Amino acid sequence: MKIFVELDDFCDVYADSFRRLLMDILRVYPGFKATLFAVPGLTKKNVLRSFWEEYPCLRFAVHGTRHQNSEEWMCGYPQALRMVKEFGRAREDGSSKFLPLFRAGFKAPWLRLSPEAAQALWEYGYWIAGGCKEGKLSGGPVFNYQAGKEIVKGILYERDDAFVWHGHVQAPGIRPPWADCNPALESGSGGIAEILGMFLNRFDKDSEFGYIEELVTKCPD
Numbered sequence: 001m002k003i004f005v006e007l008d009d010f011c012d013v014y015a016d017s018f019r020r021l022l023m024d025i026l027r028v029y030p031g032f033k034a035t036l037f038a039v040p041g042l043t044k045k046n047v048l049r050s051f052w053e054e055y056p057c058l059r060f061a062v063h064g065t066r067h068q069n070s071e072e073w074m075c076g077y078p079q080a081l082r083m084v085k086e087f088g089r090a091r092e093d094g095s096s097k098f099l100p101l102f103r104a105g106f107k108a109p110w111l112r113l114s115p116e117a118a119q120a121l122w123e124y125g126y127w128i129a130g131g132c133k134e135g136k137l138s139g140g141p142v143f144n145y146q147a148g149k150e151i152v153k154g155i156l157y158e159r160d161d162a163f164v165w166h167g168h169v170q171a172p173g174i175r176p177p178w179a180d181c182n183p184a185l186e187s188g189s190g191g192i193a194e195i196l197g198m199f200l201n202r203f204d205k206d207s208e209f210g211y212i213e214e215l216v217t218k219c220p221d
Helices: 012-028 045-054 077-087 115-123 192-200
Strands: 002-010 034-036 060-063 103-105 127-129 141-143 148-152 156-158 162-168
Touching: 002 012, 002 060, 012 045, 012 192, 034 103, 045 060, 077 115, 115 127, 162 192
Parallel strands: 002 034, 002 162, 034 060, 060 103, 103 127, 127 141
Antiparallel strands: 148 156, 156 162
């Protein structure tokens, strides 16, 4: 079955550690592909471009604005529309107008997204990851990583014709930029680096990988 990998929290502080991790993954899975949810306000354009050019197996989608406030996207429609306008409308090729290295996909930090903010994103052509969480959103394109049978708690899900691996780019010992707003995140643990062995031994070496945009569906009304 095809494998879809999505990893959250890419930003400048994790660039070097993730690059080393990615090299290990590619040695085992030459066909590896992944969608990384990157924080625009914490990722320099030259860092993103270096990955974009060096590793065509990666796609980047938008992960909040600065990821330093869990209420960042729990806002009303006017404020959300102002923030979405900074990203620009989705282009025909699926990229973001003003963030051209990003796909027009969005995931709110901690999946905290108001229905009003979701509406603004949909109007600008974005799909939303985690959009159907707890049934709070309806009516637009979403990707729900938790669909299917849970194989590894909170990480791996099996669908009829695919596996979905959900994770984070964090490396142990690197303090995340958003630790000040949540002391529980101080250690920077919980990333794929800590469970790399599990990932590298889970699938066949010649497995086929895909991008999660292939799994975007319309959230039920």
